[in-house]
Amino acid sequence: MNIPKEIISKPPSAGLWEGQTDEDEIGLTYNVLDEIIFRIDNNLDLNDLNQDAVKRVKDMMLSAHHKKIMPPIFKIKN
Numbered sequence: 001m002n003i004p005k006e007i008i009s010k011p012p013s014a015g016l017w018e019g020q021t022d023e024d025e026i027g028l029t030y031n032v033l034d035e036i037i038f039r040i041d042n043n044l045d046l047n048d049l050n051q052d053a054v055k056r057v058k059d060m061m062l063s064a065h066h067k068k069i070m071p072p073i074f075k076i077k078n
Contacts, residue, residue, distance in 0.1 A: 036057045
C-alpha cells in the first residue's frame with residue numbers, strides 16, 4: 001500500500017497535544033492491554049499478570065460499560 005514508515009511506526013494518539021500517546025493516557029502498553037482483554041474475554045487465568053494492570057483494565061471496562069448499551073428510544077403510541 002506504500003504507506004510511509006513514519007506513519008506505520010507513529011504511536012497511536014488522539015493528537016490533542018504534542019507528544020500525547022494513547023499508551024501514556026491509558027498507563028499501559030497495547031501489548032499488556034491486549035493480553036489482559038484477551039484473557040478476560042476468553043475466561044483465561046489472569047493470576048500471572050500484573051494485578052494493578054488487570055484492575056486498571058477491569059475498572060476502565062466497567063466505567064465504559066454504558067457505551068455498549070443502546071440509549072432509550074422514544075416510542076409513539078398509536
